Amino acid sequence: MDDLLAGLAGALRLLLSGDAGVWEIVLLTLRVSGTALLISAVLGVPAGVVLALRSFPGQRLVTTVIYTGMGLPPVVAGLVVYLLLSRSGPLGDLGWLFTPRAMVVAQVLISLPLVVGLTMSAVEGITPELRLQLRALGATERQIAQAILWEARAGMLVALVAGFGSIISEVGAVLLVGGNIERSTRVLTTAIVLETRKGAFDQALALGFVLVGLTFVLNALALRLRGALLHPAG
Amino acid sequence: MGRIWLAIVLALVLAACGSSGTADDASPPANAAGDATPTAAQPRKGGRLRLATTTSTEDSGLLDAILPDFERRTGATVEVIAVGTGQALKLGENGDADVVLVHAREQEEQFVADGFGLYRRDVMQNDFIIVGPPHDPAGVRGAADAAEAFARIAAAQAPFASRGDESGTHTRERAIWKQAGIVPDPASGWYRALGQGMGETLTTANEQRAYTLADRGTYLAMRDRLTDLTILFGGETVADNPDPALLNPYGVIPVNPARHQGIQAELAEAFVAWITSPEVQAMIAEFGKDRYGQPLFYPRATPGTTS
Numbered sequence: 351m352d353d354l355l356a357g358l359a360g361a362l363r364l365l366l367s368g369d370a371g372v373w374e375i376v377l378l379t380l381r382v383s384g385t386a387l388l389i390s391a392v393l394g395v396p397a398g399v400v401l402a403l404r405s406f407p408g409q410r411l412v413t414t415v416i417y418t419g420m421g422l423p424p425v426v427a428g429l430v431v432y433l434l435l436s437r438s439g440p441l442g443d444l445g446w447l448f449t450p451r452a453m454v455v456a457q458v459l460i461s462l463p464l465v466v467g468l469t470m471s472a473v474e475g476i477t478p479e480l481r482l483q484l485r486a487l488g489a490t491e492r493q494i495a496q497a498i499l500w501e502a503r504a505g506m507l508v509a510l511v512a513g514f515g516s517i518i519s520e521v522g523a524v525l526l527v528g529g530n531i532e533r534s535t536r537v538l539t540t541a542i543v544l545e546t547r548k549g550a551f552d553q554a555l556a557l558g559f560v561l562v563g564l565t566f567v568l569n570a571l572a573l574r575l576r577g578a579l580l581h582p583a584g
Numbered sequence: 585m586g587r588i589w590l591a592i593v594l595a596l597v598l599a600a601c602g603s604s605g606t607a608d609d610a611s612p613p614a615n616a617a618g619d620a621t622p623t624a625a626q627p628r629k630g631g632r633l634r635l636a637t638t639t640s641t642e643d644s645g646l647l648d649a650i651l652p653d654f655e656r657r658t659g660a661t662v663e664v665i666a667v668g669t670g671q672a673l674k675l676g677e678n679g680d681a682d683v684v685l686v687h688a689r690e691q692e693e694q695f696v697a698d699g700f701g702l703y704r705r706d707v708m709q710n711d712f713i714i715v716g717p718p719h720d721p722a723g724v725r726g727a728a729d730a731a732e733a734f735a736r737i738a739a740a741q742a743p744f745a746s747r748g749d750e751s752g753t754h755t756r757e758r759a760i761w762k763q764a765g766i767v768p769d770p771a772s773g774w775y776r777a778l779g780q781g782m783g784e785t786l787t788t789a790n791e792q793r794a795y796t797l798a799d800r801g802t803y804l805a806m807r808d809r810l811t812d813l814t815i816l817f818g819g820e821t822v823a824d825n826p827d828p829a830l831l832n833p834y835g836v837i838p839v840n841p842a843r844h845q846g847i848q849a850e851l852a853e854a855f856v857a858w859i860t861s862p863e864v865q866a867m868i869a870e871f872g873k874d875r876y877g878q879p880l881f882y883p884r885a886t887p888g889t890t891s
Contacts (some may be wrong), residue, residue, distance in 0.1 A: 437680055437846060445794035531665060548645075549802070
């Protein structure tokens with residue numbers, strides 16, 4: 351118990367001391383996971399909407415692949431990205447391995463299926479009756495689609511929150527493709543692994559609290575956004 | 585209906601807040617390898633050297649103590665990738681590191697023989713120790729050598745925590761079991777293959793009151809937390825270790841630039857010359873004395889020799 355309290359105090363001390371190293375790690379964490387989520391959102395939300403509203407041959411297979419991807423172990427995603435970006439791999443000439451770019455690629459691979467899959471179920475969850483009613487009221491196809499997307503807005507936000515949660519706390523993939531290089535590819539999770547390995551449990555725990563605090567703040571913001579979306583007038 | 589777009593834009597902006605400055609991160613780099621890494625702090629010119637090494641050299645703090653000297657002399661930045669010995673050699677094999685610093689003699693020599701590395705140079709050594717519960721149920725204290733100590737643990741069926749991760753330490757542990765003529769069976773209950781790093785394995789041994797083989801550096805760094813473990817074989821310092829089979833030599837190997845493009849061969853060879861130089865060897869000999877009252881690594885390089 352004392353250890354836990356000391357960890358909390360340590361986290362506050364780390365942040366308030368203005369330790370440039372810690373802030374650098376926090377900013378890189380946000381940069382990498384934020385970029386990965388942005389890419390996943392831009393690609394994944396439209397893909398999820400299309401999959402939910404249109405039907406095409408092979409759709410069931412595509413859906414199964416996406417659901418499987420939702421359970422992809424991060425280390426496997428990391429291993430695949432490592433083998434692609436290694437100098438002896440097909441994309442080795444890019445020189446991306448052990449840079450933040452490689453970490454973004456791995457995190458997109460992890461979060462994209464979640465964003466697509468959850469967007470898809472959010473849109474599918476809107477009752478088919480709505481579509482019939484709207485049509486009966488004389489709405490155009492475009493207006494119907496817009497109405498369905500608006501109804502699914504909260505679910506889509508959850509898709510993004512889940513996608514972000516899956517990558518900001520992830521360690522296996524970024525350790526493998528980032529290399530946990532000081533001042534270059536060290537993020538909160540890999541720093542925690544390093545401190546734990548060194549036996550510096552207090553420092554590891556303090557960094558853990560920083561990460562938890564960060565995700566808490568981001569989720570609180572997302573929840574506010576959700577409230578604003580669901581009750582635009584209030 | 586315009587609101588949904590507002591919401592999407594808002595969500596994207598929120599996500600982008602954290603990614604300001606990464607716009608060129610997402611676009612392909614202008615040229616290969618060269619400036620592909622937009623890191624926060626790289627004011628220096630002089631190239632980047634990728635060093636693949638084992639966790640013990642980074643976790644002990646040795647690299648933090650000596651690398652700034654190399655960076656000052658060459659103007660280069662050293663990027664340290666600290667992983668298990670097996671993975672470090674694999675990174676060299678794939679051309680993803682320029683130089684490797686590891687501790688698994690046979691694998692290192694194989695690496696050079698296979699043409700992945702140019703040559704191997706001795707750098708330093710420390711040693712392995714057998715730690716366990718102070719009341720020593722298997723009677724490991726007073727064993728003549730490590731193999732006898734292991735034989736006593738097996739005879740007593742006392743809990744033994746193995747790294748079980750193909751690391752340099754695990755490789756050494758298996759060699760000792762072989763020397764003792766014992767094939768430990770993970771199904772037996774007393775032999776526990778954890779598949780974890782040294783720190784985790786020591787923590788587990790401490791909780792389970794088990795014996796384990798540890799490198800002295802990691803044990804010393806964690807000693808304060810390991811209240812239920814003590815050194816039962818190997819002595820208080822490297823010089824006191826009675827069994828030469830427990831010595832743990834580290835070697836440095838520049839990766840063969842002929843096998844992959846983009847290897848920083850010149851810098852890698854400069855690194856090898858530097859770490860085996862008398863000045864740096866003296867720094868290695870001093871490291872750890874202030875904190876642990878003894879060095880964590882002993883210099884071993886003899887200038888000009890290769891093996």
